[in-house]
Amino acid sequence: MKLSKGAHAPVPTSLLAVVVSWRSEHVVDAQALLLDGTGTVRTDRDLVFYNAPRHMSQAVTVDQEPAPGTARLSVSLPRTESDVDRIVVSGSLDHGTFGDIAGLTVTVFAADGPVARFDIEDADAVAAMMFGEFYRREGRWRFRAIGQGWSSGLAGLVTEFGVAVDDSPRQARTPRPSDPFARPHPGGVRDAERERPAAHDTAPPRNARPATEPSSPQDRHLPSGAPYPTRPVPETAPRRAAEHAEAAATSTHHEDGALRPPAVSRQAPPRGESAAAASTPAPVSSTAFEPSAAGGPARTPQRVDLTRQTRQPAPPPPPPNPERADWHPDPEDPSRLRWWDGAEWTSATFRRTPAGPRACARCGNTLRRKLFGGAVPCQFCEAEIEEFLTHWHTRAWRVLVASGPQGEPWEALWASLRYQRIDENIGRTALREVGLSYIERLVTFAFADGAIQQDEYDTFERAVGELALTGPLVEDLRRRMHRGRTLCRLREGDLPVVRTPGLHLDSEEKVHLDLVATHVRQLARGPKLTEGRLIASNKKLRFVGSGAGVEMPWSRVVSVHIEAGVVAIAATSARGGASFEVADPDYVAAALEGALRVAKRLVLTPGQRDTRSIPQEVKAEVWQRDGGKCVECGSGHYLEFDHVIPLSRGGATSASNLQILCRACNRAKGARI
Incomplete structure (x- = not known):
């Protein structure tokens, strides 16, 4: 049903959705206020907005992630408490006015479709607007289209319905808890006498408005002929103040020592009350109580902070091995996997593949059967993996030559393989030839100066283990490195002690x-x-x-x-x-x-350096120049650095006097030039 301003229509007593839509770049925030029979909120918790998106009764909920160009509220009329007579639906803007918005429409949806539609075509230049309200009539619920604006914004709108707004400067506010309606400790409150006039005063406060006078233009903008009636302030405010004063005066101490007010029933004011007192508007909050006659603690209204609070959701916990970048079950959706980059969760996800011999372990597609049993590999994944490994192979060689199979570049190399969901065994198989060339290079560099240090031996063993290399060539290189390290330890003075029975030795001789x-x-x-x-x-x-x-x-x-x-x-x-x-x-x-x-106390010729030592950069230059092969026969195995002019004949340890020879060619050359 399409409604005009002031019209109303029945709605089913069920779960409803109120959708506000528009055609512009503006962002409208939706709110709701749950009002009792007096036309005001019972407590500040009856305001449902962006900082408190869900009412405690679950009657109203604000959608915090609506579709673009919309704002949405869920209204559950069956869950609405019996003392709530009206639910006001409103909206506000942080920038601009409703007069700048085109196509502003309020639609009420039930389970079977829309039940009411209100097109707001004559919106004024206001920052807040009451779109409509749900109200009770003869035991049923109805919706009224209002379209009334407030030029003073959201603060002016909610204040009109009894919400106390915190308008203090932002920098002067004390830190607030996550609940915007949390109550302060009673020991730190101010005197309630300074917050509002006493309930028994008969003189109206300064600048009080008459009973039948609407809000001032600064607080509320009333278009001519507005159908929404003026709120009956003089009949409600003094009664509420009297109830609060009576409740504070009759507060009793309980066994736990706390001062608690008894339940306050809503009753009509006594008949003997003066007209002046009956017409006195008292801006009290429903959460305030007067101090008792004995001077006990008093509660003051907790003011609502309308400043938007950005709540960042707590990040999901890290996976069991947070230092490894890999796919892990998504903490938010266990049915899919999510990429952990070694420091935080990313937005990259994919669905788990079904397990089974007939499904591809990478993409989950059904595999075709072979004629004589088994399954044909997934052609789509094979093509993708082959294309990726072509570039990954080149990148792996650059990483090996630069930093070896260790450190962040090496971890990033394998992380890129896992990101493509390629099994690491496939990557190691693809790197076998590159790995063999790399460890050949390591051994040649290590034997260049005739001494195998412990770090060189450890680097070789770590490379063999990391690349998962096996075979006769690898074992032969391992034996060669082990022997080189053993000879180096002997030269360094790490000598064994052997028993010599029958040989006469001097004292302390080993x-x-x-x-x-x-x-x-x-x-x-x-x-x-x-x-x-x-x-x-x-x-x-x-x-x-x-x-x-x-x-x-x-x-x-x-x-x-x-x-x-x-x-x-x-x-x-x-x-x-x-x-x-x-x-x-x-x-x-x-x-x-x-x-x-x-x-000789580890000193052969003091001050003389070992001229056989070859700098690392010279080794790399000679290796690159000779192509990592023997310059005589072209072999790529058992390579050694050789001095063209031997050291014994005055040859220099430089790139121009060094060459790569295999072991056989080097032995055949000997000390000749």
Whole structure:
């Protein structure tokens, strides 16, 4: 039914929806006031608005997220309390006026469709407007179209119906709880005498309006011929004030020591009341009580703060492993998954895929069956995954070369794979060739200076584990790194202690090496070989053979090195050196060098730097220049950095004097230029 201003129509006593719609960029906030028989609110809780969107009786609810260009209220007439006679529906604007809004319409919907429609075509330039009201008539509910505006805005509108508005400056207000209608503690209230005139005063307050006079133009704008009747102030206000005064005077103490007012019944004023008292408008709030005669605590009206309170919903709790970016069950909708980026929840979601052998684990589409059993892979997902991995593969190599399989770039790389819902095993399979090239590069760089430090060994093991690399090549590289680290530890002085039964030792002497060796002596008629035992302790080097023996304290030894597979020891005297053939010359040379360093307090030549050390940036430059392959045969395995002009002949450790050779080519080159 289409209504004009002032018209009314019956509505069903059921759950109704009041929808305010318009055609402009304005934003209208909807409100509702639940009024009793006196035409005012019973308490400030009877105001339902953006800061208090739900009435405590569930009779009225304001939709906080309506569709664009609309404002919506849900009105449950069956839940409306019996002492509520009217429900006023209003709206307000923060910017602009209703005169600027086109197509303003108020529609009341029931379960089976609209029951009343009110088109407001002559809205005035006001910031607040009472659209209409639901009211009782002979046990039934009706809706009246009003369209009355207030130029003083929402504050003027709600004040007209008995709501006390907090109009103090925003910066002077004390912090409020989340409930805008929360009551203050009685001990901190002000004297109620300063808030309103006493109920027994017969003289009207200054600037009081006559009983039949409408609100002033500053408070309310009344268009000519407005059908809404003036509120009967003189009959209600003094009665309410008298009730409150009587309630305060008869307040009693309960067993818990609290001062509580008894229930106040709404009765007509006594017949002997003077006309002046009956016509005195008293701006009291329904929540205020007069102080008792004994000077007990008094309650003052709690003023409603109309300033919009932005309530940010509490963020959902983080997933069990918040440091990992991944899909997790959405805390707001468990039927879908939501992306956690490692710091917060994002807006990216997708529905869970159905589990089963006939459904794609990524997209949930039904898979086609193979002729001889099984299911055909999802062609759509295969194409998407292949296209993504093409670019992801290149990105992975850049990350590996720059920072290795660790840190934020590496985590972001795998997070991008999980975001596309691609199994990590597929990514590791795609990275196998890249991973093998990377660990080959790691091993080559580590052996460039002939010393494998602990951090280099740990980096290799971490890369192998992170890339999930297996196979004979990986195991061979692992053995090579382990041996290199062992030799490096021996050179650093981390020497084993072995038992030598039957050998007489000096006090505090510990043996680090005891093995079979062949003493090589160069004579005029040729080399003479003598079989025996090579024993190295922390004090001296011994060789015990058949018919011959050598003993050299470490103070006489100058250096230990390998020449043509033979361990050569240089001493201070011309005939004091010795050469030994052993099964593992690298191990023996490293152990003897470590013992020599320990004996000489870890100092061989003070102030001299190890010229075999190659800076990291030089390694990267040579690797990039030679393409990560042997410059002689083109092999990509077991690579080593080689000095074109050997260090023994004055070669420099620079990019121009370095090249990459495989192990076989490097051994064949030897110390030649």
